[in-house]
Amino acid sequence: MKYDFDQIIDRNNTNALKRDGWREYIFHAGPDKKFAFADDEFIHMWVADMEFRCADEIIDAIHKRVDHGIFGYTTVYNDDYPNAFAAWCKRRYDWEFNKEDLCYSPGIIPALYELVGDICENDDDKVLFQTPSYGFFKHASTYNGKEMVFNKMKWNDGLWEMDFDDLAEKAADPKVKVLVFCNPQNPTGRVWTEEELKKVAEIVEKNDLYIISDEIHCDMRRSGVGHIPMGKIMKDYPKLVTSMSASKCFNMAGLQLSNIIIRDPKLRQKFIDGDKLVGFLNPISITAMQAAYEHGEDWLNQMNDYVEENFKYIKKFFDEKLPEVKFEIPDSTYLAWVNFGKVLPEGTDVNDFFANKAGVLIEGDDALFVDNAKGFVRLNLAMPKSQIEIAMDRMYDAIEAAGGRK
Numbered sequence: 462m463k464y465d466f467d468q469i470i471d472r473n474n475t476n477a478l479k480r481d482g483w484r485e486y487i488f489h490a491g492p493d494k495k496f497a498f499a500d501d502e503f504i505h506m507w508v509a510d511m512e513f514r515c516a517d518e519i520i521d522a523i524h525k526r527v528d529h530g531i532f533g534y535t536t537v538y539n540d541d542y543p544n545a546f547a548a549w550c551k552r553r554y555d556w557e558f559n560k561e562d563l564c565y566s567p568g569i570i571p572a573l574y575e576l577v578g579d580i581c582e583n584d585d586d587k588v589l590f591q592t593p594s595y596g597f598f599k600h601a602s603t604y605n606g607k608e609m610v611f612n613k614m615k616w617n618d619g620l621w622e623m624d625f626d627d628l629a630e631k632a633a634d635p636k637v638k639v640l641v642f643c644n645p646q647n648p649t650g651r652v653w654t655e656e657e658l659k660k661v662a663e664i665v666e667k668n669d670l671y672i673i674s675d676e677i678h679c680d681m682r683r684s685g686v687g688h689i690p691m692g693k694i695m696k697d698y699p700k701l702v703t704s705m706s707a708s709k710c711f712n713m714a715g716l717q718l719s720n721i722i723i724r725d726p727k728l729r730q731k732f733i734d735g736d737k738l739v740g741f742l743n744p745i746s747i748t749a750m751q752a753a754y755e756h757g758e759d760w761l762n763q764m765n766d767y768v769e770e771n772f773k774y775i776k777k778f779f780d781e782k783l784p785e786v787k788f789e790i791p792d793s794t795y796l797a798w799v800n801f802g803k804v805l806p807e808g809t810d811v812n813d814f815f816a817n818k819a820g821v822l823i824e825g826d827d828a829l830f831v832d833n834a835k836g837f838v839r840l841n842l843a844m845p846k847s848q849i850e851i852a853m854d855r856m857y858d859a860i861e862a863a864g865g866r867k
């Protein structure tokens with residue numbers, strides 16, 4: 462089967478965060494805030510969900526479950542779902558986990574909120590993570606009243622690298638209890654090499670830290686790139702938590718089901734006890750995620766190929782028209798992390814600028830990526846190429862009109 466990723470799908474009136482929630486999420490504003498573009502003129506390159514229709518195999522499985530007609534209290538009782546997920550991990554990453562360690566959550570973020578609180582028991586315990594960072598690593602720390610410690614990554618003309626000396630120093634702070642690790646990394650799209658993962662593991666183990674490895678983006682990869690779960694590097698380390706889900710890479714974030722693999726039995730019990738949904742899950746979500754793992758690979762491969770072409774398109778665009786941004790295609794995610802700092806007047810609020818001058822909704826800067834993100838913008842490329850072409854032209858025109866960096 463050949464899937465159509467060029468199709469433009471109208472998401473109006475579906476209560477989609479991407480369509481209806483952007484004023485509040487990006488600008489902390491209500492309907493009164495005026496923009497230079499009408500709502501239906503914007504191109505949405507912000508939040509990380511796709512404009513692509515879900516795989517037919519998943520939609521068919523959902524239909525079948527709906528036709529059953531009963532949607533009573535549900536969780537995972539039999540082995541069908543865990544077996545499907547385990548087979549996926551074995552086939553795609555050559556990795557096996559302990560089935561008793563597998564817990565569930567409606568999302569990796571709700572799980573993170575819970576885990577940070579469970580691990581950081583003392584008021585002055587601290588949470589360590591790399592910046593620029595996915596915003597919810599900060600929000601989970603703030604929610605739990607914990608101080609954050611940033612390990613700033615370094616930007617070497619297009620390639621982001623970890624600062625291991627700084628990481629080792631920060632990890633040695635006795636108040637730091639957990640490293641929240643993103644593998645692959647959002648927003649930079651870095652896929653950490655085995656050597657880099659080993660260095661992180663060594664630092665974590667030396668300081669006896671917990672590590673929460675958020676691997677939600679791991680199935681979104683450029684051709685030839687593999688995924689190494691942290692669980693494969695830290696084979697027996699008891700303080701490792703691995704978070705994965707089919708939600709992100711199969712475009713089902715709204716279905717809300719994720720896999721949280723917690724090795725430490727005490728932490729696992731605490732996590733289970735802290736679940737305010739007392740273990741229940743959405744029956745449709747279990748069906749959908751299982752169908753993704755069992756029948757979704759073909760769609761996933763084609764979607765990855767399509768997005769790779771989108772990346773090539775913007776790379777060519779930047780190289781030819783705005784070489785100063787020094788854009789390099791990342792190994793993972795469908796997110797382009799672009800340095801507009803050198804082509805916009807100093808101090809430009811990039812979120813406001815691209816919304817008002819180009820009619821393109823993006824996320825950028827420290828405001829949305831915590832720290833170490835000045836001048837950078839994240840562009841979501843999981844959309845029909847025709848939309849990306851319009852957005853790129855509009856952004857380019859806006860940059861030209863702003864006169865560049867003085």
Ligand SMILES: Cc1ncc(COP(=O)(O)O)c(C=O)c1O
Binds near residue numbers: 509568569643677719
């Ligand atoms: C690194 C990372 N973790 C977690 C999430 C969201 O997880 P969930 O929807 O399962 O709560 C995202 C969404 O963009 C993400 O980028």
